[in-house]
Amino acid sequence: MKRTLYLLGILLIVGVLLAACGSSAGQNGAQAVKTVIVTVQAKGGNTPSGFGTTLKAVKERGHLICGVNSELPGFGYVDQQGNYKGFDVDFCHAVAAAIFGDPNKVEFRPLTAKERFTALQTGEIDVLIRNTTWTLTRDTELGANFAATTFYDGQGIMVRKDSGIKKLEDLQGAKICVATGTTTELNLADQMAAHGIKYTPVVFEKADQVYGAYDEGRCDAVTSDKSQLVSRRTTLKNPKDHVILDITLSKEPLGPVVRQGDDQWFDIINWVVFATFTGEELGINSKNVDKIKATTQNPNVKKFLGLEGEMGQKLGLSDDWAYNIIKYVGNYAEIYNRNLGPGTPFDLPRGLNNSWINGGLLYAPPIR
Amino acid sequence: MMKQASVPFWRDERVLAWIAQIVFLVVTVAFLWYLYHNMITALAERGLLPSFHFLKLTAGFDISQHLIPYDRSSTYGRAFIVGTLNTIEVSILGIIFATILGIIIGVMRLSTNWLINKLASLYIEIIRNVPLLVLLVFWYTGVFLQLPRLKEAKFLPGPTIVSNRGIAMPWGKPTSTWHIYLYILLVGFILAAIVWWRLTLIGKRTGRMPLVSLWSTLTFLGVAALGWIGLVIFAHQAPLAPDLPKIQGLSTVGGLELSPEFLALLSGLVFYTAAFIAEVVRAGIQSVSKGQVEAARALGLNGFQTFRLVVFPQALRVIVPPLTSQYLNLAKNSSLAVFIGFPDLYSVAGTIHNQTGRAVEVTVLMMSIYLSFSLITSAFMNWYNKKIRFVER
Numbered sequence: 001m002k003r004t005l006y007l008l009g010i011l012l013i014v015g016v017l018l019a020a021c022g023s024s025a026g027q028n029g030a031q032a033v034k035t036v037i038v039t040v041q042a043k044g045g046n047t048p049s050g051f052g053t054t055l056k057a058v059k060e061r062g063h064l065i066c067g068v069n070s071e072l073p074g075f076g077y078v079d080q081q082g083n084y085k086g087f088d089v090d091f092c093h094a095v096a097a098a099i100f101g102d103p104n105k106v107e108f109r110p111l112t113a114k115e116r117f118t119a120l121q122t123g124e125i126d127v128l129i130r131n132t133t134w135t136l137t138r139d140t141e142l143g144a145n146f147a148a149t150t151f152y153d154g155q156g157i158m159v160r161k162d163s164g165i166k167k168l169e170d171l172q173g174a175k176i177c178v179a180t181g182t183t184t185e186l187n188l189a190d191q192m193a194a195h196g197i198k199y200t201p202v203v204f205e206k207a208d209q210v211y212g213a214y215d216e217g218r219c220d221a222v223t224s225d226k227s228q229l230v231s232r233r234t235t236l237k238n239p240k241d242h243v244i245l246d247i248t249l250s251k252e253p254l255g256p257v258v259r260q261g262d263d264q265w266f267d268i269i270n271w272v273v274f275a276t277f278t279g280e281e282l283g284i285n286s287k288n289v290d291k292i293k294a295t296t297q298n299p300n301v302k303k304f305l306g307l308e309g310e311m312g313q314k315l316g317l318s319d320d321w322a323y324n325i326i327k328y329v330g331n332y333a334e335i336y337n338r339n340l341g342p343g344t345p346f347d348l349p350r351g352l353n354n355s356w357i358n359g360g361l362l363y364a365p366p367i368r
Numbered sequence: 369m370m371k372q373a374s375v376p377f378w379r380d381e382r383v384l385a386w387i388a389q390i391v392f393l394v395v396t397v398a399f400l401w402y403l404y405h406n407m408i409t410a411l412a413e414r415g416l417l418p419s420f421h422f423l424k425l426t427a428g429f430d431i432s433q434h435l436i437p438y439d440r441s442s443t444y445g446r447a448f449i450v451g452t453l454n455t456i457e458v459s460i461l462g463i464i465f466a467t468i469l470g471i472i473i474g475v476m477r478l479s480t481n482w483l484i485n486k487l488a489s490l491y492i493e494i495i496r497n498v499p500l501l502v503l504l505v506f507w508y509t510g511v512f513l514q515l516p517r518l519k520e521a522k523f524l525p526g527p528t529i530v531s532n533r534g535i536a537m538p539w540g541k542p543t544s545t546w547h548i549y550l551y552i553l554l555v556g557f558i559l560a561a562i563v564w565w566r567l568t569l570i571g572k573r574t575g576r577m578p579l580v581s582l583w584s585t586l587t588f589l590g591v592a593a594l595g596w597i598g599l600v601i602f603a604h605q606a607p608l609a610p611d612l613p614k615i616q617g618l619s620t621v622g623g624l625e626l627s628p629e630f631l632a633l634l635s636g637l638v639f640y641t642a643a644f645i646a647e648v649v650r651a652g653i654q655s656v657s658k659g660q661v662e663a664a665r666a667l668g669l670n671g672f673q674t675f676r677l678v679v680f681p682q683a684l685r686v687i688v689p690p691l692t693s694q695y696l697n698l699a700k701n702s703s704l705a706v707f708i709g710f711p712d713l714y715s716v717a718g719t720i721h722n723q724t725g726r727a728v729e730v731t732v733l734m735m736s737i738y739l740s741f742s743l744i745t746s747a748f749m750n751w752y753n754k755k756i757r758f759v760e761r
Contacts, residue, residue, distance in 0.1 A: 113722070114718055114719075114721075114722045117722070117725055118721075118727055121725070121727075137723075138725075141724065141725050142725040143725070163618075171618070172617060172618070173616070173617045173618045173619040173621075174618045174619070175533060175618070175619065180715070180718065180719045180722065181718070181719060181722030181723070185429050185719070186428045186429055186723070188430075189428060189429050189430045189440035190428070190440065192430075193439070193440050193441070199430075200430075200432045200619075201429075201430045201431070201432050202432060202629070202709055203432065203709055203711065203715070203719070204709045205706060205707070205715075205718070209707075209709065212509070213513065213709065216509065216513040216514075216532065217513070217517045217532050218513055218532060218533070218628065220618050261413075
């Protein structure tokens with residue numbers, strides 16, 4: 001009897017596996033699901049996803065839940081006082097400022113690269129601002145929508161200075177540390193295959209493990225977004241012993257991500273980002289915003305700061321939404337310089353992340 | 369008399385029992401259906417219809433260790449198989465080494481020598497009371513990553529190259545005579561089986577059981593050695609050519625390369641599980657009553673014979689069932705590999721989940737694979753348990 005049960009169990013599982021591998025199973029599954037939707041019209045899970053529901057839920061809750069990185073100095077990390085700090089974290093504050101007029105009404109959820117999309121899909125977080133690269137697959141298959149890019153990055157490679165590695169071809173036979181669940185893991189495989197270079201990836205889930213193993217000499221090189229390499233280099237034992245190669249493996253546009261299905265929320269996140277761009281374009285920052293608001297005669301500035309045009313209400317927010325962002329968090333240049341610019345350990349040049357006025361890629365649609 | 373049988377059905381115990389069973393079944397099925405339905409509708413709302421189509425798509429990522437050919441242009445399905453094989457590899461090796469080490473320590477624990485006894489107790493108490501994850505991280509960052517860098521690698525005889533990139537040891541490369549040698553090995557196996565059968569018959573007839581396993585193994589090894597020598601003399605080609613590792617550029621080439629991740633995972637699992645197996649073995653041996661040993665000694669068996677013929681066969685019946693659950697634990701614990709970067713099933717499935725966003729499908733597949741692996745292991749162990757069960761004659 002027992003043996004029969006075992007046999008049955010094993011048969012069942014093998015059956016499931018076989019069915020899973022056959023393509024017909026997938027189609028049948030999809031069909032079955034369609035039927036369910038048509039006949040039941042389900043009321044769905046615990047998190048809202050239709051138009052306007054996210055903002056409503058956030059307002060009712062009284063704070064925003066923002067998915068961030070907690071291991072990436074400069075972008076998202078916990079400082080010695082236990083507060084979240086960084087470039088991405090500041091955009092969470094900007095969203096909170098736009099909604100509540102208070103930048104601190106944010107709850108942060110630290111997420112690994114692997115966890116982030118599940119957290120977004122299941123509604124555990126309202127918005128994901130965690131140095132996340134915008135790709136076609138993620139935009140479509142993960143049920144995610146990517147808002148305006150906040151940071152244009154490229155994938156780089158860091159090696160030890162004394163290794164003598166100068167170009168990609170020098171990495172023949174190398175061990176390369178990389179974080180799993182990232183676009184960098186895929187780009188690395190693509191680029192190495194394209195150049196016919198044999199290498200061994202050493203894959204970890206958390207950034208601390210990746211850079212820890214690299215620092216111990218487990219790998220000849222470590223690959224990630226260049227900004228991340230610069231940031232993590234400061235946490236290595238001897239930062240001066242490491243050099244970032246002058247190679248860019250890929251385009252990495254990083255920005256906030258929201259769930260599909262709530263266009264209002266998507267618009268809000270987009271325009272919060274655009275507001276920080278616009279603030280820089282108009283020369284408005286956290287220090288002069290009150291003075292400008294009191295004296296300005298410029299119609300564009302008036303619309304931006306909520307003195308005319310009821311721009312905020314069109315987003316479902318109050319009209320001083322952009323004023324609050326600039327006042328409490330700052331414009332893009334302030335956010336950038338505070339976290340990554342001169343005076344920080346990273347001192348990253350603006351490069352592509354400059355306003356279009358200064359020859360960069362940041363270009364906000366008009367607020368009118 | 370007949371009247372007595374006509375109890376109304378709502379007071380009939382058998383009917384009530386049936387009804388209780390049916391109600392329980394209905395409630396269980398309804399609950400599972402509710403969970404399933406809830407999941408499907410929640411997924412559908414987000415536009416994520418369950419489908420296993422993604423298994424046929426290009427994976428796009430590399431896996432450092434693969435027992436079957438794999439590169440970035442292979443499919444997700446193949447990546448799944450690679451991860452599964454890595455898990456099976458480390459589990460089987462882990463089970464073998466943990467059993468050997470566990471039995472040794474378990475027997476040491478019963479030694480009358482004070483030092484040996486205490487050493488074994490110390491080992492068991494320390495290892496059993498440290499979480500496996502801590503042990504794994506210790507082996508990885510505390511032992512294998514602290515080995516010298518490749519440039520200062522240690523050369524052990526062989527040559528075996530030891531560095532924090534892992535251990536590269538000499539290995540054999542099959543030559544043109546390898547397939548002939550496989551036939552010779554088959555012949556050796558058959559001869560060994562015949563020896564086994566004959567010796568067992570003799571043992572049963574005379575009542576003096578010879579060392580069956582020893583003689584069969586010797587037969588097999590003898591044929592293997594003769595075959596090797598024969599091939600070298602007559603075909604001028606040994607079946608395996610030595611494949612020696614050497615350092616070339618940034619890595620070692622040739623030989624058998626064991627990565628620090630693999631070594632750390634294997635060591636952690638073996639040392640951890642061995643502590644539990646040692647206790648299982650000790651309990652099994654102690655369960656054999658003292659009278660058995662005394663009777664055996666009275667019959668004139670020496671210490672080794674007593675252990676081999678009287679104590680161990682009886683202890684085995686007590687050992688095997690808990691041993692099975694230790695094996696299952698080891699296989700399932702191997703999923704902690706993800707913390708030290710070994711691409712086992714859980715780690716690879718995690719990457720696939722991440723790249724495709726198919727959380728439910730990937731989890732279902734992963735659970736099914738672990739479940740079937742455990743069921744197969746326990747089916748085998750149950751068969752073995754039945755085989756060694758005390759047969760009364």
